[in-house]
Amino acid sequence: MRGAVISVVIVVTLLIGAGAGFLIGGIGSSPPRANTSVSATTVTSTLYSTRTLTLVQGSGQLGPWNTTTSFPGAHPPSSCIASQGFIYCVGGNGNATYFAQISSDGIGQWKRSTDYPVPIAGESCVENPDYIYCVGGVSQGPGNQTADKFGRTVQVFYAPLTASGFGQWAQTTVYPYVAASPACTAYSSRVYCVEDSFNGSGYSSPPLGYSADLSTNGVGTWVQSTAPPTGISGCTAIGGYAYCFGGGICIGPGSCRALSYSANITGGGIGNWSQTTDLPMLSGTPYVTAGPHVYYFSVPVFYADPSDGHVGPWVATTDYPGQYPSTCASDGTFIYCIGEDDTAAYSQVGAPNPGALVLLNPPPYFPEAEYLTPAWNGGSGCSVTFAGGTVQGAPCFTPDIDEAVIFDCAVTAATPTGCETTVVSPTNTAYNYNMTIWYPVYNATIPDSNCKFLPSGYSSPFTGWCISISQYSFVIAWQLQPVSPP
Secondary structure (H helix, E strand, C coil): CCCCCCCCEEECCCECCCCCCEEECCCCCCCCCCCCEECCCEEECCCCCCCEEECCCCCCCECCCEEECCCCCCCCCCEEEEECCEEEEECCCCCCEEEEEEECCEECCCEECCCCCCCCECCEEEEECCEEEEECCECCCCCCCCECCCCEECCEEEEEEECCEECCCEEECCCCCCCCCCEEEECCCEEEEEEEEECCCCEEEEEEEEEEEEECCEECCCEEECCCCCCCCEEEEECCEEEEEEEEEEEECCEEEEEEEEEEEECCEECCCEEEEEECCCCCCCEEEECCEEEECCCCEEEECCECCECCCCEEECCCCCCCEEEEEECCCEEEEEECCCCEEEEEECCCCCCCECCCCCCCCCCCEEEEECCECCCCECEEEECCEEEECCCEEECCHHHCCCECCHHHHCCCCCEEEEEECCCCCCCEEEEEEECCCCCCCCCCCCEEEEECCCCCCEEEEECCCCCCCEEEEEECCCCCCC
């Protein structure tokens, strides 16, 4: 456990959840698995901002994830786009391409379509009405005469998109240098790509930017443009601005963030870049644009609404059912994702999630928080040494609210003796620890704290912020990076 005095957030209830369940002593029923801080009426993020937002039509919150038809390839695709009621996927499986119909019922039957001209992975594909354009990637197969010895290529291909799949692929204007994993986006019949600088053998920051016109005849001449000042993992274009995010910076132990940038799109390229709202998570995970929203599939999943060159705030929403998807595509109404194991799932944009946590008293001014979890999560555990012995199962904390222990003893926690309970890991019962929780505590000496908890093995309780999710239930979290009120 982290030393000294810590500001913490807590949620309490009995939870037995698939894959991430916790057993907590006390009275009460078993609520649904904690998914995220969202309800049908409010949306609250305790991981970036504590603002409460009204969930209105057009909100970017995600509904529950539903499983759908698995991807048929041996590996997940590198790039997918959604267009005209279909999803089209390229890369990761040699030359093979696949497509399927999409709807509110998920992904239909996958069908193999016209082979990509070369075996490819890591390419970046964009859509311009009824056409797909794929830039760069890595190919070590025959036919790629413009790749270096590592297979990194300058080749760009395009094809029409139809209800019957991909049309015939054709080669078009090559990229200015080998681009193993460019970040490309399209806006107003022009493609904008960012890739780290290439020195003849490897890549480094700062990246370089290029843009070119898109038409039914392919990609026009590439023109160098401005690029963000640091490496990024993805870009999108909304409302006349380009937004790129990724890379990362650590501002203290345990507090790392991915940077976000924006720049206005001009007729011939991109204007000057400026930094905007950072992602409160350092992760090079997939992203997808759905209408005016951008989703970043870290754990937890975050979304933001870029507008007029500003991103944010990034708000936590319903987590993906696997740890991370491999690639995602959206038609603006639904998001369709394919996992690393080829399983697929989809979620509706702007839909309430009945299984989500409703945070009734979010903590004040916590830009980042971690939540108390069991001492064993199936892959690793934590322990603490104290006065001559080691206790298996001292409290662990994680940024994923899906894994938060939910206590259902709010009634006894409000008494002078507190709630005495045992946290037991359902995947390894040897990892358990006793804990006493007092909530609410109105005379807490630490600012912005409303409760105390005392794990076994400690002589003095820790202070934190307990978040109620019902009359009887709450969770525990702590603040990673304190900030001043906005």
